Amino acid sequence: xxxxxxxxxxxxxxxxxxxxxxxxxxxxxxxxxxxxxxxxxxxxxxxxxxxxxxxxxxxxxxxxxxxxxxxxxxxxxxxxxxxxxxxxxxxxxxxxxxxxxxxxxxxxxxxx
Numbered sequence: 001x002x003x004x005x006x007x008x009x010x011x012x013x014x015x016x017x018x019x020x021x022x023x024x025x026x027x028x029x030x031x032x033x034x035x036x037x038x039x040x041x042x043x044x045x046x047x048x049x050x051x052x053x054x055x056x057x058x059x060x061x062x063x064x065x066x067x068x069x070x071x072x073x074x075x076x077x078x079x080x081x082x083x084x085x086x087x088x089x090x091x092x093x094x095x096x097x098x099x100x101x102x103x104x105x106x107x108x109x110x111x112x
Contacts, residue, residue: 008092030061
């Protein structure tokens with residue numbers, strides 16, 4: 001089992017959600033976050049004053065999947081989130097040792 005975590009641009013959330021639905025992802029967690037990578041923020045002009053926006057708004061998506069479906073999920077996310085411009089985001093894949101569904105007590109693959 002794997003946990004796929006993606007950091008994407010906020011306006012791409014609906015596209016990514018639809019792409020994950022098409023590949024059969026049974027559930028996702030979405031978190032609003034702020035951060036920066038190579039993009040390093042940007043400057044904005046507000047009421048004649050220039051200021052630096054260090055942390056840009058992003059969306060963090062987490063999807064727990066069976067190991068054999070990881071490639072499908074990665075392709076779905078990267079295809080839907082890509083704009084071709086700096087700041088498109090990143091995808092991280094980590095191993096899950098155990099998953100437990102609280103309501104039924106099911107474990108591992110059955111709990112996904």
